[in-house]
Amino acid sequence: xxxxxxxxxxxxxxxxxxxxxxxxxxxxxxxxxxxxxxxxxxxxxxxxxxxxxxxxxxxxxxxxxxxxxxxxxxxxxxxxxxxxxxxxxxxxxxxxxxxxxxxxxxxxxxxxxxxxxxxxxxxxxxxxxxxxxxxxxxxxxxxxxxxxxxxxxxxxxxxxxxxxxxxxxxxxxxxxxxxxxxxxxxxxxxxxxxxxxxxxxxxxxxxxxxxxxxxxxxxxxxxxxxxxxxxxxxxxxxxxxxxxxxxxxxxxxxxxxxxxxxxxxxxxxxxxxxxxxxxxxxxxxxxxxxxxxxxxxxxxxxxxxxxxxxxxxxxxxxxxxxxxxxxxxxxxxxxxxxxxxxxxxxxxxxxxxxxxxxxxxxxxxxxxxxxxxxxxxxxxxxxxxxxxxxxxxxxxxxxxxxxxxxxxxxxxxxxxxxxxxxxxxxxxxxx
Amino acid sequence: xxxxxxxxxxxxxxxxxxxxxxxxxxxxxxxxxxxxxxxxxxxxxxxxxxxxxxxxxxxxxxxxxxxxxxxxxxxxxxxxxxxxxxxxxxxxxxxxxxxxxxxxxxxxxxxxxxxxxxxxxxxxxxxxxxxxxxxxxxxxxxxxxxxxxxxxxxxxxxxxxxxxxxxxxxxxxxxxxxxxxxxxxxxxxxxxxxxxxxxxxxxxxxxxxxxxxxxxxxxxxxxxxxxxxxxxxxxxxxxxxxxxxxxxxxxxxxxxxxxxxxxxxxxxxxxxxxxxxxxxxxxxxxxxxxxxxxxxxxxxxxxxxxxxxxxxxxxxxxxxxxxxxxxxxxxxxxxxxxxxxxxxxxxxxxxxxxxxxxxxxxxxxxxxxxxxxxxxxxxxxxxxxxxxxxxxxxxxxxxxxxxxxxxxxxxxxxxxxxxxxxxxxxxxxxxxxxxxxxxxxxxxxxxxxxxxxxxxxxxxxxxxxxxxxxxxxxxxxxxxxxxxxxxxxxxxxxxxxxx
Numbered sequence: 062x063x064x065x066x067x068x069x070x071x072x073x074x075x076x077x078x079x080x081x082x083x084x085x086x087x088x089x090x091x092x093x094x095x096x097x098x099x100x101x102x103x104x105x106x107x108x109x110x111x112x113x114x115x116x117x118x119x120x121x122x123x124x125x126x127x128x129x130x131x132x133x134x135x136x137x138x139x140x141x142x143x144x145x146x147x148x149x150x151x152x153x154x155x156x157x158x159x160x161x162x163x164x165x166x167x168x169x170x171x172x173x174x175x176x177x178x179x180x181x182x183x184x185x186x187x188x189x190x191x192x193x194x195x196x197x198x199x200x201x202x203x204x205x206x207x208x209x210x211x212x213x214x215x216x217x218x219x220x221x222x223x224x225x226x227x228x229x230x231x232x233x234x235x236x237x238x239x240x241x242x243x244x245x246x247x248x249x250x251x252x253x254x255x256x257x258x259x260x261x262x263x264x265x266x267x268x269x270x271x272x273x274x275x276x277x278x279x280x281x282x283x284x285x286x287x288x289x290x291x292x293x294x295x296x297x298x299x300x301x302x303x304x305x306x307x308x309x310x311x312x313x314x315x316x317x318x319x320x321x322x323x324x325x326x327x328x329x330x331x332x333x334x335x336x337x338x339x340x341x342x343x344x345x346x347x348x349x350x351x352x353x354x355x356x357x358x359x360x361x362x363x364x365x366x367x368x369x370x371x372x373x374x375x376x377x378x379x380x381x382x383x384x385x386x387x388x389x390x391x392x393x394x395x396x397x398x399x400x401x402x403x404x405x406x407x408x409x410x411x412x413x414x415x416x417x418x419x420x421x422x423x424x425x426x427x428x429x430x431x432x433x434x435x436x437x438x439x440x441x442x443x444x445x446x447x448x449x450x451x452x453x454x455x456x457x458x459x460x461x462x463x464x465x466x467x468x469x470x471x472x473x474x475x476x477x478x479x480x481x482x483x484x485x486x487x488x489x490x491x492x
Numbered sequence: 493x494x495x496x497x498x499x500x501x502x503x504x505x506x507x508x509x510x511x512x513x514x515x516x517x518x519x520x521x522x523x524x525x526x527x528x529x530x531x532x533x534x535x536x537x538x539x540x541x542x543x544x545x546x547x548x549x550x551x552x553x554x555x556x557x558x559x560x561x562x563x564x565x566x567x568x569x570x571x572x573x574x575x576x577x578x579x580x581x582x583x584x585x586x587x588x589x590x591x592x593x594x595x596x597x598x599x600x601x602x603x604x605x606x607x608x609x610x611x612x613x614x615x616x617x618x619x620x621x622x623x624x625x626x627x628x629x630x631x632x633x634x635x636x637x638x639x640x641x642x643x644x645x646x647x648x649x650x651x652x653x654x655x656x657x658x659x660x661x662x663x664x665x666x667x668x669x670x671x672x673x674x675x676x677x678x679x680x681x682x683x684x685x686x687x688x689x690x691x692x693x694x695x696x697x698x699x700x701x702x703x704x705x706x707x708x709x710x711x712x713x714x715x716x717x718x719x720x721x722x723x724x725x726x727x728x729x730x731x732x733x734x735x736x737x738x739x740x741x742x743x744x745x746x747x748x749x750x751x752x753x754x755x756x757x758x759x760x761x762x763x764x765x766x767x768x769x770x771x772x773x774x775x776x777x778x779x780x781x782x783x784x785x786x787x788x789x790x791x792x793x794x795x796x797x798x799x800x801x802x803x804x805x806x807x808x809x810x811x812x813x814x815x816x817x818x819x820x821x822x823x824x825x826x827x828x829x830x831x832x833x834x835x836x837x838x839x840x841x842x843x844x845x846x847x848x849x850x851x852x853x854x855x856x857x858x859x860x861x862x863x864x865x866x867x868x869x870x871x872x873x874x875x876x877x878x879x880x881x882x883x884x885x886x887x888x889x890x891x892x893x894x895x896x897x898x899x900x901x902x903x904x905x906x907x908x909x910x911x912x913x914x915x916x917x918x919x920x921x922x923x924x925x926x927x928x929x930x931x932x933x934x935x936x937x938x939x940x941x942x943x944x945x946x947x948x949x950x951x952x953x954x955x956x957x958x959x960x961x962x963x964x965x966x967x968x969x970x971x972x973x974x975x976x977x978x979x980x981x982x983x984x985x986x987x988x989x990x991x
Contacts, residue, residue: 119565390908405923408890414918416929423905425934431929433920 069354071246073111074130081136082205088337090208091181094373097188104194104204104359111198117138123381123413124323129295134267135163136184137236141187151255151287151478152225161238161268169470173221177210177243182211188243191273191301193327200299203271210270213254217247217277222475223266225255228270232262232291240270244335246280246308253283253472260318261292265372274301276308278332284312285475290319292348299325306332306361313470314370315482316351321354323381328390330357330364336458339368339384344483345410346490347376354383359392366396371466372403373459375490384429385417392422399429404462406437456487524581530554536581540665540699543672553685553695560689567881567913568821570794570975573759576753578604580697580730607622625971641903659707661716664926666734667703674705678736682765682802690796691759698763702969704773706741709828715971717746719986733764738770739805744775746974760819762797769803770832775813777970781977782818789848789877799826801837803864812855813969815978820849825883830864830892840966844982845878845910854884854915859892859925868899871963874910881913888925895925903933904962956982972989 082105091097113130114121137160145159147167156174157167165174172275194201215221230238246252258268268290276282290296297321302310316322328337343351353370358403372380403412417428436458465485470476523533533554537547538670620727654661660671667675706712737743766774801810812826828837839855857866872880880903903912914931936958944954959982970978
């Protein structure tokens with residue numbers, strides 16, 4: 062066992078992952094299914110053709126994957142029974158994945174979440190329909206290597222309630238996990254999904270999940286994403302969502318942990334009056350790099366979309382926001398709004414922002430805004446004039462800045478989980 | 493929505509109509525052989541009797557160009573350009589100076605007339621002996637014109653008047669002969685030879701352009717103006733402009749461009765370099781109405797231009813204003829390097845694309861000095877099948893404390909076959925800097941039209957009013973002489989946009 066770990070660790074970069082695929086292929090779940098074997102092989106080939114993206118690729122201009130491509134990583138070990146310290150519940154019902162594999166022991170029962178690995182034979186034509194591999198190498202890698210993930214399928218009209226999906230990585234060794242989650246909401250179904258990424262340990266690791274979210278007519282999903290990886294971790298996630306007429310994909314992304322994190326969302330509004338909210342906040346302290354990248358496709362008329370992303374940067378950190386709204390010619394009466402704000406709290410921080418509009422329909426109302434600055438001196442003065450100490454005043458203003466973004470989350474339980482994750486951030490980073 | 497339909501029809505009719513500046517002057521031309529190689533570079537340099545260092549400079553640029561690839565990132569598409577299938581040098585055959593306007597080639601005069609150059613200035617431009625000595629009529633503040641007719645600057649007017657102030661305003665080839673030390677010091681200091689594919693091409697084969705030098709503390713008494721014309725068939729125009737404003741000086745420079753109607757696409761790859769020292773101000777205004785091609789997208793100019801200004805001195809200021817209505821493809825990012833503390837960069841732009849026109853334009857603002865400020869106002873109007881992209885970069889270095897940027901990009905869509913795109917890049921590495929970016933995309937609102945029509949305005953006037961209002965922030969930045977021309981150009985586009 063140790064020898065094989067050393068082997069896989071010695072080889073860095075794309076070649077190491079491709080060798081891992083060759084070695085693991087026969088043992089991967091569902092490889093006996095011809096359609097899935099073809100999907101995995103095709104994805105591995107797509108990854109081989111592209112390699113890891115470099116900064117010469119426009120979509121990766123601001124995020125350098127050197128920490129991933131220049132170090133070796135191994136596959137996670139089979140779980141051994143040991144008490145794993147877990148964060149408090151963010152929702153009454155929780156399912157837990159450890160190193161990308163479903164853990165029945167740690168999960169609550171009676172939750173409408175199943176292990177993807179155990180239901181692969183029934184997923185032909187449903188898995189891999191949204192995730193693109195041709196121009197997204199990390200998604201290709203996930204498709205080739207995924208072992209498990211959450212399978213959530215709600216029948217028409219079903220209310221899935223509030224579910225916490227917790228992904229834990231045991232970072233005692235440099236491991237990678239590539240879980241694939243599939244969420245399908247039937248017509249008029251409803252779900253609040255609080256997705257948390259959590260890490261334990263000091264070692265570097267990679268957690269690279271891919272979500273495919275299918276929202277049928279009139280269905281509504283709140284997807285709160287809380288990234289609290291360990292500080293040496295790398296988090297590279299991709300969400301694909303397709304929203305049918307009258308459906309809503311309401312998401313909020315929080316980047317708080319990890320040394321390097323990038324969350325990419327590809328959301329397509331394909332039916333009239335489908336709606337998308339792609340809000341988020343990034344809290345980046347010394348040594349952290351956070352990248353929030355979104356692609357929003359308005360492919361049907363009368364669709365509204367809202368996006369507010371806020372970034373707070375302390376210490377030597379770098380924040381990236383890339384948001385593209387593409388309005389197709391059929392998408393008349395589109396109402397798109399995008400706001401991106403950043404607060405620089407250190408003279409070693411950097412923010413790179415690229416909001417982008419690509420519009421081919423004339424009857425549209427689209428706007429975006431971006432502001433970057435430091436804390437407002439007038440506001441600080443106002444608070445201090447009322448006897449509030451400088452540190453407290455700063456903390457108040459930062460929290461107010463973030464709260465505005467979190468207020469966009471209408472689901473109470475999700476909002477509470479986010480507020481808790483954000484609270485006290487400045488106190489921890491001011492030191 | 494009859495109003496909208498009419499608007500679309502109107503826009504269509506305008507652009508399918510005849511291009512106002514679509515004439516071709518038949519005068520004797522001298523060509524270099526077609527194609528591009530080291531010999532052509534040497535030929536151009538020899539024709540212009542250039543010193544050895546400039547030839548070396550050109551050859552270095554040519555060597556760099558051969559290693560470079562054409563940029564593919566702009567949101568424009570066009571068939572591959574055959575750089576060997578063009579003339580890189582064309583000059584009107586030189587004769588002895590005519591004694592009066594009657595002796596001037598009437599074709600040349602007609603060209604000037606159509607360009608709207610006043611008769612007095614026509615005489616000077618055509619090189620009529622003694623024409624430059626009499627003062628301008630009516631006490632009106634004159635404009636000094638340097639007309640670039642294809643590759644050779646035909647004449648420069650008001651030279652003496654400017655000379656009294658110590659101002660140098662001449663063609664760049666003349667500057668190479670008369671003021672080699674200045675040219676050598678500044679040429680390529682803002683846009684180096686290997687800056688990009690088209691700048692390298694220009695550096696290798698540039699044939700003419702304007703040179704302006706404003707000495708210390710001088711406020712240029714008149715607007716300086718250049719008309720660029722691309723005349724002969726299949727010639728590329730590679731002009732090179734260099735403007736130097738010494739400490740405390742001030743200059744306003746106007747550039748107007750027209751090109752006759754052609755079926756083949758023509759390449760235009762200019763380079764403009766501006767240098768502003770302490771407290772100097774350079775205002776650079778462009779009205780570009782080159783032939784945009786016909787309604788099917790045949791013909792038209794490829795306008796691939798590199799324009800950049802360096803605010804080298806403290807409190808210096810460079811202001812770019814552009815009204816881009818012509819060209820089949822526009823690829824242009826007038827930029828400011830804000831090196832001096834408290835220096836200011838401005839970019840005001842109106843870009844109109846109609847029929848099959850494509851424009852990918854914007855600016856770059858590099859904040860390096862302390863308390864540097866920049867303002868970007870961009871207005872894009874798309875009609876027909878036009879594609880209009882704003883692409884801009886605001887970059888703030890860690891030392892640019894107190895830097896400030898404000899950006900506003902608005903797009904107006906007329907018709908459902910066109911596109912409007914906004915691609916801003918904001919890179920901030922300074923805590924005390926503030927940047928703001930706003931962008932909107934919309935069409936002319938029905939209620940605005942209705943409001944105007946209710947008050948008795950015709951639909952055409954209403955659209956004109958609304959579009960003029962949309963562009964006002966930019967148009968008001970133009971010098972008087974140009975504001976009129978620009979408004980006329982907008983009007984021409986508007987005539988078509990409503991029944």
